Amino acid sequence: MSATSGSIRSTRFRDEREAGWKRLAEIVEAAEKRGLSRLSFDDARDLVMLYRQAVNSLSVAREISLDAAVVRYLESLCARAYLVVYAPREGLRGLLARFFARSAPQAVRRSFVPILVSFALMGLGGLAAYLLTNADSTWFYAFVPGDLAAGRGPGASAEALRRVIYGEDRQPLGELGAFATYLFSHNTKVALFAFALGVVFCVPSVLLLIYNGAMLGTFVSVHAEKGLALDFMGWVTIHGVTELSAIAIASAGGLTLGYAMLFPGLRSRAAALRHAGRDAAKLAVVAAVMLVAAGILEGVGRQLVTDFWARLAVGWGAGLGWLGWFVLAGRGGPGPAGAGGAEA
């Protein structure tokens, strides 16, 4: 074999193809450095062709060549080129447009049942806490942690409660300061935990939902006792509709994950989790967007809009806006439908 052409088969194999490999390595290097879109026309055209050839060479080299250096080189070269050829191509703008116009509302619509269950659980907790606190006002302290109550317990006077509701003792930081504190507030954490810990067989999500509802219920009870129920509702509504919906949607994501863990069906648990994660992750992002919006409503809206009916209108208006986005957007198959783009 070696005598006929002066070199052995695998050396000839290498000599014939080495120029192509080197060129591929150069193109890949350039693409990594400057980005795929800045490649010259020739490079872009050759990239895929050379990649296929290199993969082909690797496959052949594994079979015929005992030169470890070549096999190893091709292995790395192909992996590197594979990562460039199959890199995500979509720009950030296209991605955001697609998410808000289509995939987010579609995911919410698909998760209709878990979202409904979340709202029901929250309502259940609220109702139970309302009844309990009505019967015995000391239940309030069981439901509300001290730092959140801010002096609004059963012992507070109607006057004090009214002051909080109508913003006569404004927060020293003002509107934007309130927005800032909101973002790190209790409810953001609740939403995050309800989503992520749902993996543990739904249990934490369910508990957090009931508990969150319970807090609302017990506040309503305390205010109702002083005849301020409607005023409190107005105060809560302006951002609460958005915020509680966000918590419910995040929890629905958690419930979806937990359900996949509990009842994976014919799939393995990991596969079921992965499948459920497709919608759950979108729900979590939707919830995050809604929480930021709720923060703006709480920080700006609540301080500026003090009229009861105006508060109600803004709060439910925002709620209707979200609902409209979820129900109407992204119905018309593929292609950007701009129905809900402005919402975010």
Place this chain on the structure above:
Amino acid sequence: MARFRRRDDRKAKAGGRRKRLFAEEGKRLVLTPPEGVPLHLVVAGLGARLGAQIVDLVLTTFATFAIILALLFADLVGEAAFGAIATFVILALGTPFYIVCELLMNGRTPGKKLLGLRVVSNNGSGLSTHQIVVRNLTKEVEVFLPAAFLIGGGEESFWFNGMMLLWLVVVCAVPLRSAANRRIGDLVADTAVVLDPRPLLLPDVADAVGRAARERFVFSSGQLDLYGAYELQVLERLLRGGEEARDSRERQKGLARIGARIRAKIGYAERISPQEEEAFLKSFYVAQRAYLEQKKLMGEARADKFHREETTVENP
């Protein structure tokens, strides 16, 4: 799709020495791209991943401080607006930062790039946006929360601390137990973190052998029938090993020792002078490789001198 291989010392001893070839590479991940040829990637170690995470954390913290300080000194905004903007910056340089980085830099963050790591999709297709979002959403609860707990020192509640410690154990145990060092986010998103492959083409040892040397040393097929692919590759590494780096006299001695052993084994009668030792080994290498490659082509692959059927070094 993916199969994993973990180097295990006991197994390696039992299974023959040839596994030592991959001793330095640790766990490997097999991806099958749409072209259908499996690619072998080296899984990133936990230390490297922790390092990348720390680099990213330092970077984001530094950027956050820089922006806040710039705002403070520029004095463009009021106190309240400043608080809001600062909060927003802190939030934006958390999870969204990682998502955008991995999206735009093809599975890398600045820290990963520095340490030569990269996120790949486990199923052999390209990394999707969904996968990047999922693996970074869980990062919040999986990495940042336990880290904050460890630094902050927990709260008074016994239950809270207990649950956090339990969570900490789970978070640490998953990547340690996982076949490719995957954390929970990687498992849910079906991704893995690998070392960035660096192609380096070494010259062919067989190229360096002149025609004269090959005609000077001639081997019969009986003499070439003794060794297998493993021995061939050991010889290749030996011939490659530090052609200029190592002390030439040491190298000559080593080559002479190996040459003597090979000649004893194959029954090569002629005595070789020390000057000719390298030429002898190289022509033996070429002849052996040509012989084995031809056998392989005929369907008789030989992994080593014990005449084991080649399970192939790449796919055991």
